Amino acid sequence: MIVTENLCKKYNKVEAIKNLNLNVRQGTVFGFVGENGAGKTTTLSILATLTLPTTGRAYIGGVEVTTDAPHVRRLIGYMPDQFGVYDDLTVKEYLAFYGTAYGVASSLIEERTKDLLQMVSLSSKEHFYVNSLSKGMQQRLGLARSLMHDPPVLILDEPASGLDPRSRIEMREIIKGLRERGKTILISSHILPELADMCDEIGIIAHGTLVACAGVEVVNARVQGQKQLFIEVLAKGNRLADHLMTRHDVTDILVADERHVEFLFSGSEEAQVDLFRDLSVHEFAIKSFREVGSSLEELFMRLTEEEHVSSLSS
Amino acid sequence: MAMPSLRIRGFWRNPLLRKELRQRMRSYRTVLALSLYLIVTGVVAFTFMYVNVQGQTLLLQPTRTAELFTFLSYLQLALISFVTPGIAAGVISGERERQTLPVLLTTPLSPWSVILTKWLTSISFLILLILMTLPLYSIVFLFGGVVPSQVLAVFVLQFITMGAIASVSVFWSTFVQRTGWSTVLSYATVAAIFIGGTVIGYLMDTVAAHAPDQTMWIDLGTAAYTINPIYMQASLETSLGFITPSFSNSLISSVFNTVQVHDLMSQPAWLIYALFHVGGSLLLLVLSAWRLRPGTFHAFQKRIVRWFIR
Structure with missing residues (x-):
């Protein structure tokens, strides 16, 4: 129409x-x-x-x-x-x-x-x-x-x-x-x-x-399919980010410094349990762990930010 | 294709025309403007009469009533040139400022009908102002010296002038974003025709007095006076016999002299005046309609550019 x-x-x-x-x-x-x-x-x-x-x-x-x-x-x-x-x-x-x-x-x-x-x-x-x-x-x-x-x-x-x-x-x-x-x-x-x-x-x-x-269902599914997770560590945050990138269910690292890592996780609930186990095996000193609410708004921010970065670089 | 009569009937049914008239007549400013106009004209007319006859109405001679008529008609011309831009200079820019224009432009109303309606509603208010002063003119009839057909002739000239000033104002209102600027530009254009035309005419006369080839300078002066409503009204009133060499007002007498010197009562002068003001008004209204809808204006611009490139 x-x-x-x-x-x-x-x-x-x-x-x-x-x-x-x-x-x-x-x-x-x-x-x-x-x-x-x-x-x-x-x-x-x-x-x-x-x-x-x-x-x-x-x-x-x-x-x-x-x-x-x-x-x-x-x-x-x-x-x-x-x-x-x-x-x-x-x-x-x-x-x-x-x-x-x-x-x-x-x-x-x-x-x-x-x-x-x-x-x-x-x-x-x-x-x-x-x-x-x-x-x-x-x-x-x-x-x-x-x-x-x-x-x-x-x-x-x-x-x-x-x-x-x-x-x-x-x-x-x-x-x-x-x-x-x-x-x-x-x-x-x-x-x-x-x-x-x-x-x-x-x-x-x-x-x-x-x-x-x-x-709208596809967009919502795309958002709901990924979780945004936040981990606070006592030290070695950057090493944690490198380690996370080796996993197939971590799709993107959003923020990483010595004490915080924020990333996108596309795995199931079982995979999330496996992730905790994996991090404790590798002896990362995790102080806190939480799920950041993911929404259409965040997808929008991410997509428009990507476009903004690409337009600036071009 | 629709018959012209049907189109005209359709135009009068135009919803914008009815809305504009309704809105204008509901405003307290309209009542205020009408009252003020009538008070000013009335006070001036009665003062003029009183000064001339010192309270003895029997002393008012027909020649003096002709002078009163000339005085009133010039007062009216002055008011028209002041009031018209004030009313018409905001017709489109005002819609833009009130943010009502985009919605109006998405209706099937054509840009030509929008512009013509806005122009018509602006001058309809002024026509009402002029018609309201008719009782004052009837005083002139009462004492003799002027007949209604002569008043009508002067009114026709003033309607043409009013239409031209309204077109200039609508044009600026369409081309300029802000009503403030549109009003300033409208007054500037009116001043250029009234005062600028007089100054240019006077300069040309001065140059002609000293130049070896006088004809060219006199012709240029005549052209400047011919498009000037002040001189053409004087020309009309001279041909009607209202203004004579014995006219008591020195300013009007000097205008009378210019009319005589430049032969502004001739047919070509009237033709030039009518063509300039009626033709110019039409051209400005067409340009305004083009500007109102971006498509038509840009298409025209592109065509002009292409024509030049070729």
């Missing part, structure tokens, strides 16, 4: 996106993750027909974004990361304005406004001025606005940014509800656990490059 082919965007000499290839299937929720300045907003802006790519192509529902932008605009509902509202308009008038702008029949506008306000729990605010609503309410109103013309595709740029935890949960539940209605949703965020909860697929972008893209 959303496809990009070798999408590139340059701002003067800065490459915001480099050969980005995405494929978001119909009816799925795709989480687009990246640090600030990674290229998320630029990508979404191109898909929303607001920015032109330097090279490459992008399609929404098979329609090329740059060559048939008016058609694309009817297929998408776009919610930017930061958006303002018009003063002196009530919630109802605000939605009616966008509904009319999208060519929704006037007989349908009333009914759709009611449905959407109910969906985003703003029915009681129908006659309030939009600038009098709280930030969370305005975000929910923004989402309702992007749905006024009932588009099959939703492009949401950090819809939960700046919201309090309660509003974030409410927003997440609304998006889950939209997935059930069959909408294709491309959502960017840096709040990874939330994305893992509502997305079918996740793409991680760093410095304009897609560094990982997989189903």
